[in-house]
Amino acid sequence: MPLVAHNDLPAFERLRAEGIRVLPSNRASQQDIRELHIGLLNMMPDAALAATERQFFRLVGESNPIAQFYVHPFTLPELKRSAAAQAYINQYYEPVEKIKEEGLDALIVTGANVVGPELAAQPFWEPLESVIGWAVDNVTSTLCSCLATHALLQFRYGQHRVPQAEKIWGVFPHRVVDKTHPLVNDVNTRFDVPHSRWNAVTRNQFDAAGVRVLVESEDIGVHLATSADGLRVVFFQGHPEYDTISLLKEYKREVMLYAAGKRADYPPFPQGYFAVREKAVLDEYRERLKAARAAGRELPEFPESLVAARLDNTWHDTAEAVVGNWMGLVYQVTHSDRRIPFMEGVDPDDPLGLRGGSPDQGR
Numbered sequence: 001m002p003l004v005a006h007n008d009l010p011a012f013e014r015l016r017a018e019g020i021r022v023l024p025s026n027r028a029s030q031q032d033i034r035e036l037h038i039g040l041l042n043m044m045p046d047a048a049l050a051a052t053e054r055q056f057f058r059l060v061g062e063s064n065p066i067a068q069f070y071v072h073p074f075t076l077p078e079l080k081r082s083a084a085a086q087a088y089i090n091q092y093y094e095p096v097e098k099i100k101e102e103g104l105d106a107l108i109v110t111g112a113n114v115v116g117p118e119l120a121a122q123p124f125w126e127p128l129e130s131v132i133g134w135a136v137d138n139v140t141s142t143l144c145s146c147l148a149t150h151a152l153l154q155f156r157y158g159q160h161r162v163p164q165a166e167k168i169w170g171v172f173p174h175r176v177v178d179k180t181h182p183l184v185n186d187v188n189t190r191f192d193v194p195h196s197r198w199n200a201v202t203r204n205q206f207d208a209a210g211v212r213v214l215v216e217s218e219d220i221g222v223h224l225a226t227s228a229d230g231l232r233v234v235f236f237q238g239h240p241e242y243d244t245i246s247l248l249k250e251y252k253r254e255v256m257l258y259a260a261g262k263r264a265d266y267p268p269f270p271q272g273y274f275a276v277r278e279k280a281v282l283d284e285y286r287e288r289l290k291a292a293r294a295a296g297r298e299l300p301e302f303p304e305s306l307v308a309a310r311l312d313n314t315w316h317d318t319a320e321a322v323v324g325n326w327m328g329l330v331y332q333v334t335h336s337d338r339r340i341p342f343m344e345g346v347d348p349d350d351p352l353g354l355r356g357g358s359p360d361q362g363r
Contacts, residue, residue: 002069008091036068043112049085076096107135109143140334153206171271175189184322184325191318193223223238
C-alpha cells in the first residue's frame, strides 16, 4: 500500500507528480490495513534536505504492498541551519521528543556534512548517539545510510572509519555474498550501487564487529550488512537511494567550485557513471571553461540538460527490492509474537552482538 500524506510536506505532492501513489490521511483512515510508522532522521545539509526526503520516501512508498506507510521526518536541533531551512523544518518536521514519545516501527538515518576528520567532534555526535541508543532499544529496525553507518560502527562497535587517498565516487558493481538472508530475497546476485565518500569501513572491520555482511564490491568493499540478530540495525555504506541525476549534481557542484577558484584541480568523473558520449560533452565543456577563465570571459553554462537525459539508472530496482524486503521483515516482526527464523539463536538481550567483543566496543 502507499505512503500516507499525514501532513502538508511538499515531498508528497512531488511524489504524486512522479506517479507514486500517495493517500490523503482521510482516505487512509477509512481502510482496515496495518500501518507502519517509519522515522526519517534527516541530517543532510540544507541544499540536500528536501531531495533526501524524496529519495527515501520514494523507496519506502514503492517498496511493499502490505501496509500503509507513515513516514515521519525529523532532524537534530544541534545542526546549524539557514533561516529558510529552519522555517521549513519548523513547519514540516517533528520534534525528536515527539518521535520518541509516540514511537516508531522502523527508523532511517541519513548521512550528514562533516567538517574535519574526527566524527566524535561533530555537533551531531552525542545527539545522534542518543537517538540510535533509543532506537536500538525501542524500534524494530534502524537503517543507517553511509555516514550514519560509519558513526554507529564507531560508537557501538569501536570501529573507526579509514580515510581514503582518493574519493570513492561513482557507480560500482556489487555481489551478494550471503544469499540466505531475507533482505536479499529475489534480488539480483550482482547489481550496482552509487557511492560518494572519502572514508571507508573495511570488510575486516565489519567482521571484527561481528556484523553480518550481505553485499560487497571487489573494488570498494562492503555495502550492505546487518547487526548480529540480522535486523535490529541495517547498514548501507553506499547510496542506493540516489536519483539518476544525483551524481551529476555532485559533479556539477565540484566543477562550479573549480570555476569559482574554490577548488584547485578540475574534478575527475565519477566512476562507472558517464557513458562515452557524456564524457565527450563534459570534456568539451571543461576546455571551454578553462579557456574562458584564462581569458577573463564569462563562463559557459554547464551542459546539465545534455547529459542528464542520457544517464542510466542501474541501481534503483535493486534498492527498491532490498527496502521492500526490509519493510516486509519489519511488518512480520511487529505483526507477530514469533521470532523469524534467521533471528533464532541470537541473544535477545544482546541483538547487536556486543558481548564478548573488544573492550572498546559499545558504550
